[in-house]
Amino acid sequence: xxxxxxxxxxxxxxxxxxxxxxxxxxxxxxxxxVVGPSxxxxxxxxxxxxxxxxxxxxxxxxxxxxxxxxxxxxxxxIPIQRQMGYVAQKPAMFQTSVYDNVxxxxxxxxxxxxxxxxxxxxxxxxVELAHLADQRADTLSGGEAQxxxxxxxxxxxPTLLLLDExxxxxxxxxxxxxxxxxxxxxxxxQTTILMVTHNLPQARRLAQTCLFVFQGExxxxxxxxxxxxxxxxxxxxxxxxxxxxx
Amino acid sequence: xxxxxxxxxxxxxxxxxxxxxIGVLIGVPLGALLGLSSFPGKQLLVxxxxxxxxxxxxxxxxxxxxxxxxxxxxxxxxxxxxxxAMIIAQxxxxxxxxxxxSLTAVHAKERSYWETAKSLGAxxxxxxxxxxxxxxxxxxxxxxxxxxxxxxxxxxxxxxxGNIEHHTRVMTTAIIxxxxxxxxxxxxxxxxxxxxxxxxxxxxxxxxMLKQMKTGRRYSS
Numbered sequence: 132x133x134x135x136x137x138x139x140x141x142x143x144x145x146x147x148x149x150x151x152x153x154x155x156x157x158x159x160x161x162x163x164x165v166v167g168p169s170x171x172x173x174x175x176x177x178x179x180x181x182x183x184x185x186x187x188x189x190x191x192x193x194x195x196x197x198x199x200x201x202x203x204x205x206x207x208x209i210p211i212q213r214q215m216g217y218v219a220q221k222p223a224m225f226q227t228s229v230y231d232n233v234x235x236x237x238x239x240x241x242x243x244x245x246x247x248x249x250x251x252x253x254x255x256x257x258v259e260l261a262h263l264a265d266q267r268a269d270t271l272s273g274g275e276a277q278x279x280x281x282x283x284x285x286x287x288x289p290t291l292l293l294l295d296e297x298x299x300x301x302x303x304x305x306x307x308x309x310x311x312x313x314x315x316x317x318x319x320x321q322t323t324i325l326m327v328t329h330n331l332p333q334a335r336r337l338a339q340t341c342l343f344v345f346q347g348e349x350x351x352x353x354x355x356x357x358x359x360x361x362x363x364x365x366x367x368x369x370x371x372x373x374x375x376x377x
Numbered sequence: 378x379x380x381x382x383x384x385x386x387x388x389x390x391x392x393x394x395x396x397x398x399i400g401v402l403i404g405v406p407l408g409a410l411l412g413l414s415s416f417p418g419k420q421l422l423v424x425x426x427x428x429x430x431x432x433x434x435x436x437x438x439x440x441x442x443x444x445x446x447x448x449x450x451x452x453x454x455x456x457x458x459x460x461x462a463m464i465i466a467q468x469x470x471x472x473x474x475x476x477x478x479s480l481t482a483v484h485a486k487e488r489s490y491w492e493t494a495k496s497l498g499a500x501x502x503x504x505x506x507x508x509x510x511x512x513x514x515x516x517x518x519x520x521x522x523x524x525x526x527x528x529x530x531x532x533x534x535x536x537x538x539g540n541i542e543h544h545t546r547v548m549t550t551a552i553i554x555x556x557x558x559x560x561x562x563x564x565x566x567x568x569x570x571x572x573x574x575x576x577x578x579x580x581x582x583x584x585x586m587l588k589q590m591k592t593g594r595r596y597s598s
Contacts, residue, residue: 183492205501213498223489225511235507236497283497 133194134158135180135291135323140189140200142175142347150175150186150347159194159290160321164328164338164355168375172347173327177293180325181217182208194290213240216284220296222276224268229260229279232268236287254282257312274305281309285316292316294326298333310337331371335359343367381542386570389547392460393528396467397475400523404472405516408479409505413491423480429473434466438536441466445537458539463547466533471523478522482515483508517586521579528575 135157142150150172157163165173178184180191182203189200193211213236225232233251242250255261258278263271268279277297284292294313298306314337317324328334334341334355341358343351343366351358351367362368369375411423443449445457445465456462486508494507509516531549538545540554548571555564 181496183496205495209498209500212496215496217496219489219493221489223487223493225490225493225507227510235494239498239500239503287498 134192135194136192137180138190138192140179140186142172142179142184142186142189148347150179152176152189152349155342155349155352157323157325159323162317162324162326162337162339164326164334164341165344166328166331166334166341166370167344167350168370169329171344173344174295176344177217177295177325177327180291181215181293182212183217213287214290216287216289216292218277218280218284218292218294218297220299222280224271224276224279226267226269228264229255229266229268229271230264232279233283233286236283240287250286251282254286255279257285257315258282259308274301277301278305278309278312281312285312288320289322292322292324294324294328296327296329299329306333313337331359343370345370382567382570384543385546385548385551385567386574388460388545389528389549389571390574392463392467392534392547393524396464396527397471397520397524399464399468400471400475400527401520403468404475404523405479405509405519406505407472408476408481408519409483409509409512411476412480412483413505413508426473426477426480430477432470432473433532434470434530435532435536437466437469438533441469441533441537457537458541458545460538460545462537463534463545466537467527467530470530470533471527474523474526475519478519479509479512479516482512482519485515486511514586517582521582524578524582525575528578529571 137152137155139154140150140152141148165176167173175184179186179189179200182200185203186200191198191200193214196211198208198211225235230251233254234247237247237250252261252264255264258281260275260278260282263275263279268276271279281297292313298309301309310333313324313326316322326334326337338355341353341355342349343358343362343364345366351362351364353363358367359371362371366375408426411419411426441462442457444451445454445462446452447457456465490511491504491508494504499507529549531553534545534547535550535553538547538550540546540550546554548567552564552567552571555561555567
């Protein structure tokens with residue numbers, strides 16, 4: 132089975148190493164929860180995978196395509212980037228309609244107007260915001276904007292979906308819808324998902340496998356049940372028990 | 378309004394509009410590229426552009442005059458004392474303004490917009506268009522500034538145009554001529570027309586910008 136593999140990754144800011152991963156792999160179609168204290172390197176991991184940052188060194192095997200992350204040019208990264216979806220904690224909504232925001236990725240890919248219209252309206256219906264298609268996206272509430280950002284990522288049917296604390300500032304109602312859409316998409320499309328979250332019950336609910344990132348390293352990876360009920364490392368035990376104070 | 382005055386106004390509009398359009402075609406992509414890319418020497422280039430934004434028009438006039446004069450490197454084009462020479466001088470004046478203000482407008486957009494477009498799979502060109510669209514408020518302001526500067530400019534167009542009646546006389550050079558001949562009333566009247574044109578242009582530009590920013594494009598259109 133094809134998988135996503137990271138090798139010899141090293142990310143430094145101003146001489147300080149913030150993330151170092153000797154080897155990590157993610158199976159196709161699996162839902163991963165990424166947890167750890169703030170500043171441990173979780174978001175950096177997602178940004179590196181989404182090719183938004185260039186590390187000092189590192190190789191990525193993207194489901195069969197080998198990439199030298201340290202020397203990848205913008206243009207060469209486009210075909211890989213177009214197989215990914217990314218939702219940040221604070222979504223950037225372009226100053227245009229909700230419809231145009233969701234259609235953007237499809238337009239970049241040269242999809243015809245009729246197909247765009249069908250796919251965008253389907254995506255908006257999935258996140259239960261089809262009635263806002265004509266509304267300006269930069270006037271939405273935080274919860275609506277995040278659901279639109281999810282629709283914008285899902286409409287391109289990514290092979291890899293990266294979610295960086297997407298529900299951190301949402302209310303329970305919006306969290307419920309967000310989680311339901313992500314779960315349905317995962318079940319139907321068998322997309323590989325990496326979701327960074329500080330919400331441990333959320334990681335338990337959604338993820339099949341969890342990763343614990345601490346001080347720039349992936350300390351432990353395990354099936355969700357094992358991860359929370361029988362953590363191997365003392366650090367993870369402290370973290371899941373709420374005893375870790377950073 | 379006499380036929381002569383109409384001719385002067387029309388030439389002013391022609392020269393200004395042409396120079397701003399050419400300036401937009403060069404300056405806006407240049408500013409966007411500088412705002413979105415990073416390369417060695419970028420800071421120096423940005424400093425040069427910001428310096429050129431305050432370029433004295435008379436100096437531009439002298440340089441363009443020397444370039445286009447009979448023994449200058451572009452003398453064979455025979456452009457001196459033509460409206461085309463005036464357009465060239467004004468393009469030199471407005472392009473740094475358009476580049477500098479576009480760069481500032483693009484820079485003002487948060488990095489998250491740039492990253493969102495990139496993560497959605499934009500090519501560098503698509504990304505530039507997306508960010509330019511996002512920064513359109515600042516770019517419109519740049520166009521308005523450039524238009525205002527070009528239509529009210531006198532030193533450079535006087536030098537390279539020569540203020541020749543029925544050929545290169547524009548509103549600003551006509552105002553100078555009227556004032557020099559003691560015809561202050563005609564000079565003031567032309568000045569008012571200049572102000573009115575500038576006001577109308579800026580109002581049109583700002584209304585368009587506000588309308589576009591207020592309503593998103595409808596999906597059904």
